[in-house]
Amino acid sequence: MPLDRFADMEEKLWILEDLNMMYIRQIALSLQDSDIQKKIDHEIRMRDGACKLLAACSQRDQALEAAKSLQTCSTRIMAYMSELQRMKEAQVMQKVTRRSSDAGPMDDRLPCKGKVAISDLRIPLMWKDTEYFKNKGELHRCAVFCLLQLGGEIFDTDMVIVDRTLTDICFDNTIVFNNASPVFELRVELYSCCSEDDYSAGSTPRKLASKLSSSLGRSAGKKLRAAMEPGSCSPISNGGATPLLLPVPSVPGPKYHLLAHTTLSLSHVQDSFRTHDLTISGNEECSYWLPLYGSMCCRLAAQPHCMTQQMMSGCLKVKQLGGDTQSWTKVYAVLKGTSLFCYHRQEDVEANVEPAFTIGINKETRIRASEKDPQSKVQNICISNQYGGEEVTHTLTTDSREDTHRWMEAFWQHFYDMSQWKQCCDDLMKIELPSPRKPAPATPKQGSLYHEMVIESSDDLSSTVSDILARRMQELELRSQLGTSPTWMSMFEENNPKSAGRPRPCTSRLSGHSPSTPHRLPRSPVSIHRCPQLGLLSSDASLTSDSDSHCSTSPCTHHHVWPDPSSNFSLLSSSPSRLRPRTLSLDAKLSTLRGRGYGGGGTLQCPCHTPASSLLTPLPMSSRSPLSQHSTQTTLSCSSSTSSNSSSNSEGSHSPESSEGAPFSRPSPARRSLRNLRARLDPRNWLQSQV
C-alpha cells in the first residue's frame, strides 16, 4: 500500500523535524546567540504560513507565489541552520585549541567588508524555431524565479511566467548584499515550475477529462504523469543534495525545481554587464524544463567599505611642498576611497565644502615612515605618488607617536583592503537602489477621446493658466536651443488667455496673424484657444520638437489645413515641402501617434482630441467642423489618432523627433555645414526617435 507508506513517512518526517527544532534551540542556547534563533523561528513561521496558503488557495498564480515563498523560506532555514552548526563547530574548536596549545597572537589582518549588488539579471532562452516562429505545439508555460545567496543572506527575485513567446527571462530586481567579504561566493539559482492547468492531486481537472476524450499528446501525458505521481511531492525532489536536517513538509501544490545555478565571486565583479555560464540541471523530460541558452547576463557591482566610508580621520600637519622645511599646514584629513582628503577644518567635512587638497592613495602609492625629525621626535609619514613621469611626495606628521602609529596602521589596512578587493577599488562602482516607484496614475489606456487632464492648485482658471504659462516659459527658456521665447507666448499675451472653452473658427485665427510670425503659429492658435491649458501643458518634448519641426511631427494636421494660405507665411514658404503628407513608415506613424497620446504627464498633445477636464467644457466634435471642412486630411488623421490611441500601450512617451530641419529660420553662412547635416537628418528619408 504505497499510500500508507507515504503517510507513515510523513509522520516520521514531522517527528524528525520536531527533534531537529529542539536540537537547534539547544545549540542556539549554548552559543548564547539568540539572533539566529530568532531568524530561524521567523522563517519557520513564514514557511508554515506559506504552506497553509498553498493548501488553501485556488488560483494558480497565488499558488505559485506561495510555493515560491515556501522555497525561499526553506532555503533560508537551511542556511541559518548550517551557519548555526558552523558557529557551534567554531566554538568547540576554539575551546579545543585553547586547551591544547597557546594560540599565537592573531596577526591576520581582515579585509574590510563591502556591499555587493547584482542587477539586471537576464537569462536567454533558445527555443526551437518550430516552437518560436511557427507557434507549433501547446503553449508550455513555466513560472521561474531566482534565489540569490551570499553569506547568510538569501533573497529571491520576483516570479516571471515564461513561455515560448519570450526570448529572455528578465528579472528587474536589484539585490544588494550588505556585508560581503572579498572572498564572497554569490550563488544564483534558477527555480522553475511548470505552470500548466491545475494538475494538483485532489482536483479532478475538467481539462483532463476533455484531454482524455481527445487524445493525450506525448508532452501532455508526460506532464500528467509528473503531476500525478506521488513522488513529485516528496521532499527529496527539492533539487539536489540538500540534507534532510529539516525536510520540507510535503504540501500539495506547485513545486519548484532547480533548473540552473552558478556561482559568482570577486573575479566576476565589474562595472558593466557581463555574461556568465550556467550549470543546468534537469533535462528535457522534466516538466519544469526550459531551453536555456546556457548563460546569464547581469551586472555585478561591489562597493567595499574602504571606498565608501571614512577609514580614518584626524588632524595632521602637512609640509608645504617647495616651501621651507618648517612650514606645516594643519589639516583635518579623511582617508576614504582612493584619496586622502585634507580639509582646513573638521566642520568642512560635514558641510560638504571642497577639501583644501587631496592626496591620492591607490595601488601605486608608496608610504613610508621617515627618520625621526630631530625637532619633534616624531616620525614623518611620506606619501609618494607618480603623476605622469614625476614623483610627488607629501610629508605628513602628527602630534604624537601613537597618532603616527595609528595612521600608518590605517594606511596598511587600506592597502590590504585594496589588494583584497582588487578591481573594485579602482573606481567607485555605482549601485542604484530602485527608487520607490509612484503607482502609475490610472489613465485610461484606450478608447477615450477625451483624456483627463489635471490642473493642480486653484480653481481660478485664469491665474492657473498664467502660472502654468510662466512655468513653461521658464522651462522652455532653459531648454531651448535658440534661446528665443516660444512663439506662442507673444500670441498669448496679445489675446485674452481666459478663452477657455471659447472655440474660434480657425480661419479667423489664421487671418489674425501676420505672415511674419514664426512658423509655430499655425499650430498653436487652434490648440491654445480650444484648450489653452493643454497646449501649454503638452510635453516639453513635443514643444521643443515643435520649435524645431513644427507641423512635421504632429499627425494632427491642422497645418494640413493651411497649405493654401501657406504662401502667406514666410517661414512656411521657406520649407514648403514640410507640408506634404509625411511618408513615414507605418511603425513610425503609429509610434508618433502613440507618443502623441502620452506626451508629458498624460496631457494632451493632439489638438484634435479635445480632452475633457473638469474645468473645461468639453468641446463637442461639431465645433471642429470648421476644420474638417477644410480638408479631408484632417478628419482622416483625427480618426487614425483615435484608433491608435485606443490601441496604444503605456510604453512611456516618446514623440518621435523628426527632422531638425528648420530650427534656424535665418541660417547664417557659418551654420551651413550644420544645416547640411540637419537636412540630411530629414526624417522623411531616415527615421529618428527621441528618447
Next chain:
Amino acid sequence: MSVNPGQPVVAVVQRIEIKKLRQGENLILGFSIGGGMDQDPGQNPFSEDKTDKGIYVTRISPGGPADVAGLMMGDKIMQVNGWDMTMVTHDQARKRLTKKKEDVVRLLVTRKSLEEAVKQSMGKKYPCYKQ
C-alpha cells in the same frame, strides 16, 4: 567599424552612464537615435560604412541627461544595459532605451575619435599598452 553579418565586431567602446530625468510621468534621456535593421543605412550621415545598420545618436538635447553624461552626436550605440544594439530594429532600440522601470541606462558607445585615441596611445613606447 566594418560590419560583416555573422562576424564578430571589434570596436573601442566608451562606457556612458545616463541617469534618466523625470519629467512628470516620463523618464527622458535627452537624445535622439536613428538607424536600425529595418531602416535604410545609406541615409545615415554619421556612419563610415554605409551598410552599417547600427543605432546612431542623431541629436543631443543640450543640458539634458545624455549631454551631461558625455554622449556625443554621431556615436554608435553598441549595447544598452547589457542588451545588444548592433542588430536591432529601430523600434526595438527605442524600447530598450525607454524602459520605465530603469532609472539609469548604461551604454557602450563607439566613435571614430576613440579608435584614433587608442592608436595614438599605442604609438608611444609603453610596452604595457601592446596587445
